Amino acid sequence: MRVRVSTHLPIAAEDACRLATKPALLSYVLWPWLSMTPTEPLPETIAPGDEVSARLRFFGVFPGWTHTLRVERLGDREIASQEHGGLVKTWNHTLTFEPTAERSCRYTDTVEIRAGLLTPLVALFAALIYRYRQARWRALANVLG
Numbered sequence: 384m385r386v387r388v389s390t391h392l393p394i395a396a397e398d399a400c401r402l403a404t405k406p407a408l409l410s411y412v413l414w415p416w417l418s419m420t421p422t423e424p425l426p427e428t429i430a431p432g433d434e435v436s437a438r439l440r441f442f443g444v445f446p447g448w449t450h451t452l453r454v455e456r457l458g459d460r461e462i463a464s465q466e467h468g469g470l471v472k473t474w475n476h477t478l479t480f481e482p483t484a485e486r487s488c489r490y491t492d493t494v495e496i497r498a499g500l501l502t503p504l505v506a507l508f509a510a511l512i513y514r515y516r517q518a519r520w521r522a523l524a525n526v527l528g
Contacts, residue, residue, distance in 0.1 A: 384495070384496050384497075384502050384503065384506045385493065385494070385495050385496070386492075386493070386494050386496065386506050386509045386510050386513065387491060387492070387493045387494075388491070388492050388510060388513040388514055388517060389489055389490065389491040389492075389517075390489070390490050390517040390518075390520065390521060391483065391487065391488075391489055391490075391521075392480075392487065392488050392489075392490050392520060392521060392524040393486065393487050393521075393524050393525060394486065394487065394488065394524040394527055395482070395485065395486050395487070395488065396459075396460045396480035396481060396482040396488035397459050397460065397480070398527075399480045399488055399490060399520075399524065400458070400459060400460050400461070400462065400478070400480045402523075402527075403462055403478055403480075404428040404429045404430075404457065404462065405427065405428055405429075406421075406425045406426070406427075406428075406429065406435070408523075411519065411523070412516040412517075412519040412520055412523075413512070413516055413519075414443075414519075415442055415443055416441070416442065416512055416515060417439055417440070417441060417447075417512070418439075418440045418443050419437035419438065419439055419440075419450070420437055420438045420440070421435060421436070421437045422436040422437060422438065422449065423435075423436070429454050429457065429462075430454065430457060431454050431455070431456060431457045432453075432454060433453070433454045434451065434452070434453045434454075435451070435452050435453075436449050436450065436451045436452075436468075437449065437450055437452075438450075439468070439469075447469065448468045448469030448470075449468055449469075450466060450467070450468035450469070450471075450474075451466060451467055451468055452464050452465075452466045453465050453466070460479060460480045460481065460482075460488075461477065461478065461479050461480070462477070462478045463475075463476070463477045463478075464476050464477075470498050470499065470501055470505075471496065471497075471498045471505055472497045472498060472499070473495060473496060473497035473498075474494060474495075474496055474509075475494065475495040476492065476493070476494045477491075477492075477493045477494075478490070478491070478492055479491045479493070490517065490520060492513040492516075492517070494509050494513070496509060
């Protein structure tokens with residue numbers, strides 16, 4: 384099942400994509416829905432081929448599973464990862480940043496999900512969390528832009 388959510392950001396596409404390579408930004412846009420405890424120290428920025436595993440916590444309290452992310456592609460306006468963990472066998476995520484003007488872009492999260500019989504519920508969760516994280520992105524971009 385595929386989920387796609389888009390929003391407008393008042394920040395240049397290349398700048399937004401560069402910010403998205405920082406694990407600290409991921410922690411910011413997911414809080415408080417999800418928090419992550421890396422199994423090993425994280426790099427300051429991600430690079431193609433990087434593989435990161437983290438233990439998830441829902442709402443900072445409820446323990447989840449260990450989620451693994453491998454960066455497949457990283458460009459000026461796109462980041463693609465292959466992810467999995469727990470009941471989620473496939474979570475292939477692509478972030479794209481398309482310029483709409485010199486200092487603005489359309490940010491899109493697209494994720495392909497496979498979680499067996501739970502796929503529809505996981506897809507609903509993905510749609511909700513991406514809408515939430517994009518709202519956090521917009522708030523941050525307004526401050527930075």
